[in-house]
Amino acid sequence: MEFTRRGVVQGGLLLLGGSFGSRAEATTALSVDVLVYGGAAGGIMAAYAAAREGARVAIVLAGPLGGMPAQGLGWSDTGKRYVIGGLAARFFQEIGAYYGLTTPVKNFEPQAAWAVFRKFLDEADVAIVNGAYLSDILREGRKLTAVRLTNGAVIRAKAFVDASYEGDLLALAGCSYRVGRESRAEFEEPYAGFDALPLVNPAATRNAQGRLFAALLPYPAQQERYSADARIQSYTFRLCLSDDPANMRAFEAPAGYEADRYLFELSQVNDTTVFRPGQLQNKTKYDLNGDYFGASWRWPLASLAERDAIWKAHRDYQAGLLHFYSTDPRVPKSFSDQVNVFGLARDEFTDNDNWPRQLYVREARRLRGHYVMTAKDCTTSVTKVHSIGMGSYSFDSHATALFAISGDTFDSEGTFGPTLDTRGTVPYEIPYESLVPVEYDNLLVSVCVSASHMAFSSIRLEPQYMIMGEAAGCAAGLIARRDVHSLDLRADVGDVLKGYGAIVSLPT
Template sequence: MYNIIVYGATSGGVAAAVQAARLGRKVLLIANTSHIGGMTSSGLGATDINNRKGIGGIAREFYRNIYRHYADASNWTRQSPEAYDELLGTRFWLGRDEELKIRWMFEPKVASETYENMLLEAGVEVVRNERLALEDAVVKKDGRIISIKMESGKVYEAELFIDTGYEGDLMALAGITYVTGREANSKYGELTNGVFDNGPLEGGGVSAYQVNNDPASGLLPYVLPECPGEKGESDHRVQAYCYRFTLSSDPDNQLPIEKPADYNPLIHELLARRFEANPKLTLDDILTLTPIPNRKTDTNHVDFVGASYSYADGDYETRERTEAEHRAFTLGTLWFLANDERVPQQVREDMNKWGLAADEFTDNGGFPVQIYVREGRRMVSDYVMTELSVKQRSAPESVGLGTYYFDSHYVSHYAKDGQVHLEGTFWEDDELLYPVSYQSIRPKREECSNLLLPVTLSSSHAAYGSIRMEPVYMVLGQSAAIAASLCLELGVAVQDLPYGVLREKLLEAGQILDAEPLL
């Protein structure tokens, strides 16, 4: 019997488990693969961090550990820190804050090592390669989870549970109300939820058909026959997923870009037509190659638009198929950019300067394990974080601060007048710093009294576009662990924990709860 079980070894899961162990609780962290740290250690080394003073507690400790690592000159093995600073320029504020002694630009293997050390030092028991059974996985009694069963048949019991997976599997199997997709703007009085038309791809001129301008040939893969709906309408779709993979410019640290065995040229036809419509496109227009130390990149925006809809609510077979499709799409895109004659010569030359970093993800062919689940299921609790919560910087019972812009990647490609149009993205670069409510990370009383959900929290699609950042997951994971420990100490349900008591303990742990002093 454990005091606390943390299901999901994401960044939020590590923070929760470390905090629970430091409070003297017997804690178990369950990882569904051998990988620890979620996206933070799976390629997302160019951290989405805006107001870094809003990040406290274990999250700040993690970034300080990263800072200390790169303060050691021996860890700059392939370039000097001065050369890196010059390459990064002023983007991301040089990737470090000398006043706070934190650094948020790092190599995946450094993040992995940092997390593993934090878990080891805290004495956290970790079980790897275990997934919840999809039938009869959760035993509840009187509104409390008693035990959870894995696919392997193993059963784990605890007094309190924290679901920190990106998918919210424990939440769903425990019978907690949730939503997947986009609410209508009208549901919460929002402006950026629901269907959101973004106009024609490349400004127009990109045919939506398999054979250029031939409707009889059928639509290109993953292009919808029409816009999903009117502006602001709800639907089941989620923003595009991708892999955040690591490239190296060092010839001595490269794996070659090879044509995947399952390469499908039709999948990349849309990219070919973008070049035809706009021959001036550069590699930087297609890939976001953000420098991280030692001549590597955090590579973003190989988004597989339209391929992620079934993932969050899918069974494991569906998810594995989706992951395989995204991997093939990613590697196929790299090969296409490096070799296809329809790609401008300069782009091909630039792409061929790169290879997968040979010293990253060495147990997976240099490719990251964790797919970027930009949003999966989202709980519906008594308090839902909405666009108004974020923009008005107002939510009750703060357990941490959100710090990022409103940001949703494309949701759909669709055909209109024979051309490809885009739908679903929004980006607002207003400075945001706002509280996230304790009421949004715990379920309704009637659904479960001993479960907390700091990752798949109660939030609209619009608000989640800002909340869904790795530093915030760590902050909320730590706060959930403190709340869980207090509930055990006081013998109360998660809904009955006095906020004043929780707030005091959060502040003692270094959490930043109030936005006003930092604005």
């Protein structure tokens, strides 16, 4: 199979939108009121919200339009649904309408999400900049003034939103950020830091030649428990599968496939193991989650070329694993029979061999802004003076790696445990100040917000990205319209959002 991360989007700069010329017009310079960098769900909501405030808006996709919801994450975790309002709630309502329903739908096909997101951008008349990434920024004092893209285009704006999964704009602009995990002591988070909650499992960790299985790493015995480090949780692809024989593509081996690469994974499968992807609104299609442990660590700070290599490594691992499960005679037949019920959905990602282009970047950089959310902000100190939205999901971090402890035990390191005793949160308010860098007066951040690793593990859901994106875009639009600084709006943004149906506070 030939899969690519960028594919056809590596072409020139294309601007779409009636306010900026015809749909076939190409240009190398543009001036707008608000520029949104990142075309995933949060970026689209930011662009819409800014346009709603009367701003002329451009969005640099920096990847496939719609991000994860349009690239395989159809089994949408929402937490408490009553905290989801505004544009996020409208998204799920529009998904329902896509299927001819009058009620919201949260489990959807990638193509459904893509269609709804494109509707949002068309409705708001947003200029879409496709096929380019950040190259440089221009600034004057505490204000960003323009970005230069990898194709040479320069886009000027009065206000900016970094809605990328990686926080590439905030980093290039010189904002403070963190990658990895804080220590337990830094924010007094009892389950923070390295190996805070060991998840030790019995299993052989070495092959017949005495070498560690490929899936495992040696346990870092010299590292102090609860200490800070730069490791991040695992990434994966969210694959869209089908069990309709007319719409199934077999799990093909990637180039360089080696079956013995998966012997540890084989050891975790037995006659009772269940293969159960999540069923979507189209009852013949499914969302498959996964992990490639220990392979994500370099992504946040990597160059575009390095990210391409990491993307390919994840693709090869996951494609190879599914091929192994479905074809290798060593796999228990009861399990391989379950796997072979499914295949890649032929009607999804049709220009990329039915494989999504977006890698599931569960966590990358995290801003250090005017307010840093920590575990207590999701559990006990849950009300905020300047709230712009709400979260409610449990603390949820996938393991950073599988570490071999001995010849017959390994540690799935980096999770917050299996019970609500360690993962529990309550519905909480998200402060506006966590979206605002300390270094700039006209830059908002809507994905890589200011939070500890533990708090971010709850915030990192696509509905919350949409909620924070709407808030960031609203603020950016107000900055452009009123010619004010971002912090000047902290008392206003929540009220403006409430006027649009957003849910920004706990009921009184």
